[in-house]
Amino acid sequence: MNDPADAELIASALQRGDERAYAGLVARHQEFLRHFLRRLTGNDHGTADDLAQEAFVRAWQKLETYRGDSAWRSWLCGIGYRLFLGRVRRREPLDGAEELSADREEAAPYSPPGLALDLEQAIALLSSGERAAITLCYQSGCSHGEAATALGIPLGTLKTHLLRAKEKLRRSLAPWNHGERLKVEG
Amino acid sequence: MLTPPEPDDDTLDALLQSAPRAIPDDGFTARVCAALPPRKASVPPARRLLLSGALLLGCLVAWMAWSRIDPTLPTALADAARGWSFEPWQALIFVIALSAWAVARDAREGDVVAGV
Numbered sequence: 119m120n121d122p123a124d125a126e127l128i129a130s131a132l133q134r135g136d137e138r139a140y141a142g143l144v145a146r147h148q149e150f151l152r153h154f155l156r157r158l159t160g161n162d163h164g165t166a167d168d169l170a171q172e173a174f175v176r177a178w179q180k181l182e183t184y185r186g187d188s189a190w191r192s193w194l195c196g197i198g199y200r201l202f203l204g205r206v207r208r209r210e211p212l213d214g215a216e217e218l219s220a221d222r223e224e225a226a227p228y229s230p231p232g233l234a235l236d237l238e239q240a241i242a243l244l245s246s247g248e249r250a251a252i253t254l255c256y257q258s259g260c261s262h263g264e265a266a267t268a269l270g271i272p273l274g275t276l277k278t279h280l281l282r283a284k285e286k287l288r289r290s291l292a293p294w295n296h297g298e299r300l301k302v303e304g
Numbered sequence: 305m306l307t308p309p310e311p312d313d314d315t316l317d318a319l320l321q322s323a324p325r326a327i328p329d330d331g332f333t334a335r336v337c338a339a340l341p342p343r344k345a346s347v348p349p350a351r352r353l354l355l356s357g358a359l360l361l362g363c364l365v366a367w368m369a370w371s372r373i374d375p376t377l378p379t380a381l382a383d384a385a386r387g388w389s390f391e392p393w394q395a396l397i398f399v400i401a402l403s404a405w406a407v408a409r410d411a412r413e414g415d416v417v418a419g420v
Binding site: 135140141144145148152153174175178179233234237252256284288291 | 329
């Protein structure tokens with residue numbers, strides 16, 4: 119479940135209020151969380167880092183409530199995800215944001231220079247739930263169960279998010295299957 | 305109109321699983337640590353036991369004192385208090401049970417944190 123080093127750091131932070139132990143946890147997981155949040159925010163680095171910082175602070179305050187039934191980083195991601203959703207809801211309704219994503223997906227022009235960049239853009243056009251599911255399951259190495267727990271959704275919903283996301287990504291990246299494109303890239 | 309073929313599942317999976325760009329710390333950890341509010345350390349088990357015991361002893365003493373009071377409170381309340389019989393052996397069992405619960409809870413907390 120948890121890396122033994124994580125478990126030790128969590129125990130120190132929890133039992134002694136040891137900030138240095140917690141700093142160790144932050145250093146170990148900052149890249150994971152910031153990457154996840156950058157994906158969610160459509161590569162808005164500033165917002166993602168603000169959310170990541172807030173998530174780490176919340177996790178510190180609520181460390182007693184971590185029960186260890188999932189990996190710590192999944193629990194942390196759950197906090198980050200809820201903070202992200204809260205921010206989206208405060209600025210604009212989530213449904214509106216998802217509709218906007220769908221509109222943008224239809225109208226999105228195909229723009230190289232690279233497959234990785236196109237993948238980033240295609241991911242940015244997914245809905246929040248789909249983006250979170252794809253990022254956790256494919257890029258963060260979480261199991262489906264862990265990702266579902268982190269996002270606070272049923273396993274079936276997570277799988278639906280993944281299927282839809284992959285379908286959208288497949289459509290967005292379809293032009294890369296043309297020989298000309300691949301030659302340019304190669 | 306011809307539609308381009310879509311990448312198959314394996315290609316897409318490989319693309320998605322390719323390692324993301326590294327994000328350097330760049331002082332992020334230090335900023336988080338500077339923003340951490342002070343946090344109380346959890347109460348150690350011995351202290352928890354002592355507190356539980358002291359609380360129960362206090363309750364017992366209060367109850368014994370209460371039983372000797374000539375009630376000046378409303379009669380109904382005094383009757384209710386008198387009707388509540390609580391033998392010393394029952395108090396002892398209660399103290400032992402609560403202490404066992406405190407110890408078990410503390411042990412479980414340690415296991416949970418360690419991911420056992």
